[in-house]
Amino acid sequence: MTVTTAVAKTVDARGLSCPLPIVKTALAMRELASGDLVEVLATDPGSTKDFAAWSKTTGHTLVESSVDGKVFRYLLRKK
Amino acid sequence: MTATLTRPALPTALVEGLDDPVTEGEVKAKELVIVAESGDLERTWATTILASTAAAGEMKVSIFFTFWGLFALVRPEVRITGTNWMQKMLAMMNRPGIDHAKLSKLNFVGMGPWMMKKLAKQYGVAEPRELLEMAQALGVRLIPCQMSMDMMGITPDQLIDGVEPAVGAAAAIELMTNADASLFI
Numbered sequence: 001m002t003v004t005t006a007v008a009k010t011v012d013a014r015g016l017s018c019p020l021p022i023v024k025t026a027l028a029m030r031e032l033a034s035g036d037l038v039e040v041l042a043t044d045p046g047s048t049k050d051f052a053a054w055s056k057t058t059g060h061t062l063v064e065s066s067v068d069g070k071v072f073r074y075l076l077r078k079k
Numbered sequence: 080m081t082a083t084l085t086r087p088a089l090p091t092a093l094v095e096g097l098d099d100p101v102t103e104g105e106v107k108a109k110e111l112v113i114v115a116e117s118g119d120l121e122r123t124w125a126t127t128i129l130a131s132t133a134a135a136g137e138m139k140v141s142i143f144f145t146f147w148g149l150f151a152l153v154r155p156e157v158r159i160t161g162t163n164w165m166q167k168m169l170a171m172m173n174r175p176g177i178d179h180a181k182l183s184k185l186n187f188v189g190m191g192p193w194m195m196k197k198l199a200k201q202y203g204v205a206e207p208r209e210l211l212e213m214a215q216a217l218g219v220r221l222i223p224c225q226m227s228m229d230m231m232g233i234t235p236d237q238l239i240d241g242v243e244p245a246v247g248a249a250a251a252i253e254l255m256t257n258a259d260a261s262l263f264i
Contacts, residue, residue, distance in 0.1 A: 015203045058136060
């Protein structure tokens with residue numbers, strides 16, 4: 001089985017506050033297939049804990065969580 | 080050895096969900112029911128934030144709109160609801176539509192909500208209407224209360240698209256009894 005490393009969709013949630021980064025990501029996930037990668041860009045400092053929790057409740061894997069200056073980047077794989 | 084289990088007779092509303100495909104090892108989706116009773120801006124905000132977030136977390140979410148909460152479902156272009164003068168007066172004193180919700184405190188003839196929405200925009204917070212639309216897109220069920228519809232003279236065609244047929248208190252109680260969490264906002 002091949003695992004995709006290419007990002008299928010990017011959700012730009014920069015400048016958006018809770019719960020928009022999560023809600024927009026959930027909406028984006030609906031258009032994707034299982035195994036697809038979603039990249040989320042956010043500036044909400046609460047998003048780090050939100051995405052960790054959200055990945056636990058939904059089962060989508062949080063592949064990567066990083067920060068570059070004020071921009072947080074999350075990489076999620078759809079379950 | 081194989082054991083045969085007979086499913087006990089359940090009320091129809093409960094049985095409906097049982098045929099949903101649930102894969103082996105997968106947990107049944109948690110359910111959240113919100114009773115939206117208040118039409119106040121801050122409470123409508125809380126309702127729409129929680130509903131959209133729970134739906135994003137793959138919970139099954141239903142909102143039961145009753146009393147002033149029902150006004151949030153009225154179409155934006157509908158100015159006055161009601162058929163008799165009292166119902167019309169109520170709608171005149173308290174304009175229906177989610178964009179016209181007032182703050183319970185510090186409303187100052189609309190100055191409070193205006194400032195609140197201005198701040199929301201500045202801080203990237205979505206307005207209740209946007210959150211309600213996203214909630215709908217994520218499958219949140221919007222259920223109006225029949226009694227409130229009758230008492231306030233609101234007709235189904237005055238409600239936004241995608242709203243389910245109105246139900247009574249017993250149906251709302253049944254939803255809450257079967258849910259994992261219910262909130263009265």
